[in-house]
Amino acid sequence: MQGQNQQQAYDRGITIFSPDGRLYQVEYAREAVKRGTASVGVRTADGVVLAADRHARSPLLERDSIEKIHKADDHVGIASAGHVADARKLIDLARRQAQVEQLRYGQQIGVESLTKEVTDFIQEYTQTGGARPFGVALLLGGIEDGEPRLFETDPSGTPYEWQAVAIGGDREEIQSFLEEEYTEEMDLESGIELALEALGSVSEDGLDASGVDIATVDVESEQFTSLTEDDVAERVDEFDLEGEDDE
Numbered sequence: 001m002q003g004q005n006q007q008q009a010y011d012r013g014i015t016i017f018s019p020d021g022r023l024y025q026v027e028y029a030r031e032a033v034k035r036g037t038a039s040v041g042v043r044t045a046d047g048v049v050l051a052a053d054r055h056a057r058s059p060l061l062e063r064d065s066i067e068k069i070h071k072a073d074d075h076v077g078i079a080s081a082g083h084v085a086d087a088r089k090l091i092d093l094a095r096r097q098a099q100v101e102q103l104r105y106g107q108q109i110g111v112e113s114l115t116k117e118v119t120d121f122i123q124e125y126t127q128t129g130g131a132r133p134f135g136v137a138l139l140l141g142g143i144e145d146g147e148p149r150l151f152e153t154d155p156s157g158t159p160y161e162w163q164a165v166a167i168g169g170d171r172e173e174i175q176s177f178l179e180e181e182y183t184e185e186m187d188l189e190s191g192i193e194l195a196l197e198a199l200g201s202v203s204e205d206g207l208d209a210s211g212v213d214i215a216t217v218d219v220e221s222e223q224f225t226s227l228t229e230d231d232v233a234e235r236v237d238e239f240d241l242e243g244e245d246d247e
Contacts, residue, residue: 015129025133026126029155032082032135038168039068039079040198041139042182043150044191047218048141050079051195053168055211069213073098075108075142075222077215081168082136090138090153094118111142111149115159123157137167143222164194170202177201188218192227193239200241207241209233 014025037053052068069079072094080087097117101109118138125133138153152160152167164182166174177198186194192214200207214227227235236242 029133029135033137036081036168039081040195042164042191046188048148049191052213071224077224079139086134086136111144115151119157119159209236
């Protein structure tokens with residue numbers, strides 16, 4: 001009984017390490033991320049692609065109200081997986097930091113610097129009593145000094161830089177697909193194709209264009225651009241990723 005009570009203490013206390021060096025609440029936050037629908041980031045020579053599955057849980061839900069990809073600044077986009085409310089809090093932080101950099105120094109904030117501002121904030125919630133970690137992971141993609149950059153944030157407050165990465169549900173399967181198919185030489189259009197194929201690789205029914213969000217930040221313009229539903233539908237059809245119609 002005493003051992004069980006000790007286990008519960010480690011389980012509930014975010015500031016307490018278990019004897020085997022684990023923070024259970026951070027691990028639970030990672031599980032919350034896995035319950036979210038997937039988001040994918042692909043870095044290409046021409047820019048960064050962010051794609052997200054935004055399937056509605058009900059046919060009565062307005063799809064436009066499901067926000068998975070956000071503009072943080074003209075040159076940076078953010079995709080999320082996990083608790084949407086937690087994601088919005090962190091995205092608002094990222095937007096404020098980008099504005100502060102522009103107002104204070106008259107320049108765009110670097111993608112790496114912005115990511116570390118966000119992860120520093122996340123990390124504070126792994127050491128604060130009476131608070132819980134953020135149950136969300138983010139992908140920050142953009143252009144820095146003419147180079148595409150792609151970062152992931154973790155509920156522990158750790159930043160990772162990737163060439164291609166998936167977060168959220170079915171991460172392991174999608175990541176395996178990316179590792180097999182990704183090449184550094186691909187252009188932006190190839191990156192869009194890979195991101196769509198990666199999301200489609202775990203869907204038995206194929207992709208529904210209305211349930212996928214895609215945004216890009218290209219090296220030439222350094223501008224965040226969201227693809228319209230028609231643009232997504234055109235590519236889903238072109239890449240033959242639609243599901244089979246029932247007879």
